[in-house]
Amino acid sequence: MTQDTQPTFGALIIGDELLSGRREDKHLGKVLELLKARGLRLASVRYVGDERPRLVQTLKESFASGDIVFSFGGIGATPDDHTRQAAAEALGLPLALHPEAEAEIRARFGDEVTPQRLQMGVYPEGSEIIPNPYNRIPGFSIRNHFFVPGFPVMAWPMVEWVLDNRFRHLHHQADYVEQSVIVWDAMEGQLIEFMERMTADFPDATLFSLPSVGGETGRRHIELGMKGPAARVAQAMALITAEMGRRGYAWEVPGTL
Numbered sequence: 001m002t003q004d005t006q007p008t009f010g011a012l013i014i015g016d017e018l019l020s021g022r023r024e025d026k027h028l029g030k031v032l033e034l035l036k037a038r039g040l041r042l043a044s045v046r047y048v049g050d051e052r053p054r055l056v057q058t059l060k061e062s063f064a065s066g067d068i069v070f071s072f073g074g075i076g077a078t079p080d081d082h083t084r085q086a087a088a089e090a091l092g093l094p095l096a097l098h099p100e101a102e103a104e105i106r107a108r109f110g111d112e113v114t115p116q117r118l119q120m121g122v123y124p125e126g127s128e129i130i131p132n133p134y135n136r137i138p139g140f141s142i143r144n145h146f147f148v149p150g151f152p153v154m155a156w157p158m159v160e161w162v163l164d165n166r167f168r169h170l171h172h173q174a175d176y177v178e179q180s181v182i183v184w185d186a187m188e189g190q191l192i193e194f195m196e197r198m199t200a201d202f203p204d205a206t207l208f209s210l211p212s213v214g215g216e217t218g219r220r221h222i223e224l225g226m227k228g229p230a231a232r233v234a235q236a237m238a239l240i241t242a243e244m245g246r247r248g249y250a251w252e253v254p255g256t257l
Contacts, residue, residue, distance in 0.1 A: 006174045007068050007167075009035060010044040012058065014073035014083055015150055019049050027072045030156050038163055039172030043067065050074060052082045059090035063143050068167070070159055073150030075139060077119040083147060084140075088124035091143065096125045101138045104129070108136040123147075130158050141166075179237050180208070180225025181251040183244050187211070188222060194243055198226075198236060205232045223254065 011031050017023040028045055035042055044067065048058045055074075062069050074083030088095045101121030106113050123140040130139035130146060132154055139148040139158050146162050148155040163171075188195075188211050199207050205228030212221050224244075226236040244251045 006176070007170065008043040008066075009040060010046070010062065010065070010067040010069040011042060012062060012069055012071040012145075013045065013047050014050065014055065014071065016049040016051075016080070018047060026152055027155065030152065031070060031159065034156070034159055034163060038167075038170075039174060040163070040167075040170060041174070041176065050080050050082055052086055055082055055086040056089045059086055059145075063090055063145065067144070069145045070162070071145060071147045072155055075120070075147050075149055077116050084123055087142065087145070087147065091124055093124040093126065095122050097122050098127060098129060098138075098140065100129045101140070104132075104136045104138050131161060133157050133161075175229050175231075176227070177230045177233050178225060178227040179233050180210075180223050180254060181237070181241060181244070182254055183222045183224050184250045184252075185220055186222045186224075186244075186249050187220070191222070191224070195224075198239065202226065202228070202232055202236050204228055205236055207236070 011028060013025055013027050015023070018025050025047070031045075032042055046058060046062070048055055071083065071087075074081045074086075085095065097118060098121050101123070102118060105117055105121050109117055120137050124142050127140040127142040130141055130148060132138050132149070134151075134154040134157070137149075137154075139146065141147065141162070146159070148158040183191075188209055191209070195207055195209060205226050207226055208224075210223040212223070224240060226233045226240070241251060
């Protein structure tokens with residue numbers, strides 16, 4: 001990754017309880033919010049259970065991607081927590097008690113420190129800690145992957161700390177925007193040839209089309225837009241709005257409805 005290349009962010013959300021429906025994921029929405037507030041964007045998200053072999057394979061693929069990834073869940077010390085061990089196995093590294101994590105755990109529990117509690121500071125060798133302002137039990141990072149607990153009250157401040165301390169230089173640096181218009185009474189089938197032409201003419205941007213059969217407005221419409229470099233998106237949107245007008249469609253910018 002060079003300074004001229006905008007990195008790609010991803011999220012890995014771990015836990016059998018999410019896949020079974022016993023708990024509802026809240027991390028994805030928060031990650032989107034935290035990234036957007038800093039001019040960053042999420043490129044991928046994966047959900048995976050606590051099954052060790054599948055988790056190891058998922059992490060191997062994630063490490064190989066080169067993405068900056070936030071991983072939520074499974075870093076505790078109970079038998080159903082496998083994320084620390086799976087990360088080490090995926091990287092072919094041994095596990096080791098991190099001295100800074102040990103110091104934080106001992107400061108947190110004092111005379112009540114147990115071997116089980118110290119296990120929460122055992123990470124793949126070469127990891128760095130992520131401070132936990134809630135209870136001082138750190139998360140860890142390695143190879144641009146940032147592992148935090150599944151509890152939102154702990155995880156979200158830790159993700160903010162990473163974004164503001166490790167990636168502040170990336171905030172609001174990307175020449176990337178998303179713009180769209182609501183095209184009233186249009187159907188996608190009527191616009192496919194135009195959309196294909198726009199896709200061919202703007203290979204450095206991405207066209208998107210989100211149809212609705214009515215929804216809250218009770219009126220059929222399409223949200224039609226582009227995302228990519230700001231200058232190219234501006235050019236594309238000028239062509240889109242001109243074409244919609246030529247075809248006789250009324251259109252409005254989202255948020256002005």
